[in-house]
Amino acid sequence: MKNEKYLRDISEIKQMMNRSSRFISLSGLAGVFAGIYALAGAVVAEQLLGDQALNTVAPEMNQEVLQQLFLVASAVLVLAIGTAVFLTTRKAGKNGQKIWETTTKRLLINFFAPLIAGGIFCLVLVQYELIGLIAPAMLIFYGLSLIHASKYTFGDLRSLGYANLVLGLLATQFLGYGIYFWATGFGLFHIVYGIWMYRKYDRKNA
Amino acid sequence: MKNIISNINKAFDHRVRLGIMSVLMVNEHADFTTLRELLGVTDGNIASHIKALEKKDYVKVEKSFIDRKPNTRYIATKKGREDFQKHIDAIESLLGQQQLKP
Numbered sequence: 001m002k003n004e005k006y007l008r009d010i011s012e013i014k015q016m017m018n019r020s021s022r023f024i025s026l027s028g029l030a031g032v033f034a035g036i037y038a039l040a041g042a043v044v045a046e047q048l049l050g051d052q053a054l055n056t057v058a059p060e061m062n063q064e065v066l067q068q069l070f071l072v073a074s075a076v077l078v079l080a081i082g083t084a085v086f087l088t089t090r091k092a093g094k095n096g097q098k099i100w101e102t103t104t105k106r107l108l109i110n111f112f113a114p115l116i117a118g119g120i121f122c123l124v125l126v127q128y129e130l131i132g133l134i135a136p137a138m139l140i141f142y143g144l145s146l147i148h149a150s151k152y153t154f155g156d157l158r159s160l161g162y163a164n165l166v167l168g169l170l171a172t173q174f175l176g177y178g179i180y181f182w183a184t185g186f187g188l189f190h191i192v193y194g195i196w197m198y199r200k201y202d203r204k205n206a
Numbered sequence: 207m208k209n210i211i212s213n214i215n216k217a218f219d220h221r222v223r224l225g226i227m228s229v230l231m232v233n234e235h236a237d238f239t240t241l242r243e244l245l246g247v248t249d250g251n252i253a254s255h256i257k258a259l260e261k262k263d264y265v266k267v268e269k270s271f272i273d274r275k276p277n278t279r280y281i282a283t284k285k286g287r288e289d290f291q292k293h294i295d296a297i298e299s300l301l302g303q304q305q306l307k308p
Contacts, residue, residue: 006297009224013294016228020236020244102233102240 023103023153025092028202030084031194037083039187041076042179045069049179066126076186091202103152111149114141135178139168139185154201160193213296215289217262222247222255227290230265230282237279256280264289 018024048068092099118141125134143165150157164185171181218224225245229236236244242252259265264286268279282290 003301006301010294010297010301012221012224013228016225016244017232020229020240021232098243 021103021152023101023107024201025088025095025097025099026153026197027084027087027091028194028196028198028200030080030087031190031197033083033087033194034080035187035190035192035194037076037079038190039183041072042183042187044072046179048072066131107149107152110152111145113145114148115145118142118145132175132178133172135182136168136171136175139164139171139181141168142185143168154197156197156200160189163189211296211300213292214300215293215296217259217264218290218293220255222252223259226252226255226259226280227264227282227286230280231287231290235268235279235281237277241280259286262286 048065089099118137121141122134122137125131125137143161143163146157146161146164148161150161167181167185167189171178174181218227222245226241229241229244238252241256242249245252256265256267260267264283266281266283268281270277270279
């Protein structure tokens with residue numbers, strides 16, 4: 001009898017610690033959508049690049065193509081974040097949780113701090129025309145951001161972070177193939193991971 | 207065995223007090239509304255449990271103003287953290303022993 005009470009106490013303690021310190025309304029489906037947008041973006045980017053494959057660290061880059069690539073990347077980012085915000089708000093509403101809490105702010109700050117640093121670093125790479133390093137740098141910084149953010153939401157996010165980090169480091173050794181590494185990390189990994197998260201957390205509660 | 211049982215702390219022997227301490231263990235501080243929403247109990251209920259923990263010197267209260275609105279935040283004291291950790295350890299080792307027996 002006493003045993004049951006203690007077991008209940010322990011699970012109550014764990015639940016309270018998690019609920020008060022981690023943001024748990026993150027939607028797995030958002031990951032799947034982000035992956036799809038990224039893959040679509042990568043296809044468009046490849047068309048734009050055509051023969052100007054990113055063969056070297058600093059290929060002769062047409063300014064116009066560069067601008068178009070920037071637009072495509074921005075569109076992917078806006079769509080992915082928009083969908084994530086929409087799905088996550090919906091999930092929080094369904095579970096009767098508030099969306100804007102201390103845990104939300106903490107997650108966003110800890111996720112975006114390394115990510116924005118990475119974004120600025122990528123702009124610097126553009127500035128010095130080290131185009132070939134942009135895709136690896138994006139993967140590396142995104143991986144680090146995920147690892148850092150995983151403390152404030154589902155711990156599972158950490159493995160996705162390490163996967164992207166390793167992929168990004170690998171990509172530095174295959175400079176001409178940046179776009180394929182990028183499509184794997186931001187596209188494929190997101191989709192696989194999103195489905196896995198969705199099955200683990202969302203479907204159970206639906 | 208005796209040692210373990212003496213670490214089981216009567217002060218934490220209630221769902222609400224257990225909850226308050228759990229939240230304060232992993233957060234630097236928490237305000238009244240946050241605690242109330244997390245635990246899902248009434249104002250009066252939570253206030254009386256916080257009082258009890260305060261009396262034991264496990265929880266510290268800090269009152270301040272945010273945008274001219276009064277804000278009360280609660281912080282676990284060093285003693286509170288230590289005793290709560292001992293309480294958790296005691297429960298876990300008791301459960302561990304029970305599992306070994308049969």
